[in-house]
Amino acid sequence: MVRSDARENRGRIMDAARAAFAETGDVSMNQIAQTAGVGAGTLYRHFPTREALVLAVYQEEVERIVGSVTRLLTEMAPVDALRFWTLDLVEAMRKKHGLGDAISASALHKLNEETYDPVITAITQLLDAAKADGSIRPDADPGDFLQFTGALWRAQADGENRAPRMLDLVIDGLETH
């Protein structure tokens, strides 16, 4: 039986952590607890370790992204859904790599492992819709696509963001036109 204040605190901690990890990730546990407005012990009651907190935040993010596929496909044409969805994913990848110094190498590895399968499933779903639709070549491979987009998160240097343009290039190559 979870008390309501416990669930509320968990939410506040997740919010604070999400905001904290958004760009750099070099934020201490005590800082996150303070921002969330809870004691350090509460933070550790919910997430027994720093790594657990980081993992929880990014698993939630991946779930959100992966879960949005079905809705996107009802709202727009498959190719547009693919484009929109991928930019969302690329942004999440950028955040993940922004963790950089603050996350241990093995924690990052675990993150990648637990993230791979659901992401591939989502890409497959999007590509299949676009193939059924006839807008994308039937031989387009989800793994290849992920590999390509994996390079896009770097493409956000000074000033403007080249990721959308590069993504257009990739998608254009996959289209039957």
Add this chain to the structure above:
Amino acid sequence: MVRSDARENRGRIMDAARAAFAETGDVSMNQIAQTAGVGAGTLYRHFPTREALVLAVYQEEVERIVGSVTRLLTEMAPVDALRFWTLDLVEAMRKKHGLGDAISASALHKLNEETYDPVITAITQLLDAAKADGSIRPDADPGDFLQFTGALWRAQADGENRAPRMLDLVIDGLETH
């Protein structure tokens, strides 16, 4: 002008760090300083940061391995040199991944980046010798070879080490026989 005690201390620090990082890597800077028999300040005079020390140790290791190629090629047949050398490299990879939790994700990334070129050069040198010798197929690719061996460092579970056997398999596939 480097004082002789400074050079001696540097060597002692490197020795201590090499031993410390050999398996796990969760050793504090103060511990390393103590093992090396120097004050903490001396450690930081030589390596301004933890990351700098880790990098130095593994760059030295890579240099040693890469530098051994020429000598190996004069001492044994090219294919044997390739086999011997690769096992040495695999062992170094295992150590690197053993750092696991103790090294930051970005430091590990930097390590991989600074290590890639010299390693590929060494592999090329070995493969070229074995190709000239006629023992290995002329179309063998250094990048592919590195990719293959990159999987071998995991193959050292409980008891015995399967890496040599797996490597034999790879090399056998490359031989002209």
Add this chain to the structure above:
DNA sequence: ACCTGAACACCGTTCAAGT
């Protein structure tokens, strides 16, 4: 059943004092 926050052991790093 859950929360608070002072406290703990330890970390990477610095710097005054020495030779």
Add this chain to the structure above:
DNA sequence: ACCTGAACACCGTTCAAGT
């Protein structure tokens, strides 16, 4: 020119006391 090691600010994590 270099070394020592006590000290600093801070870290992740724990736990007695509260409600």
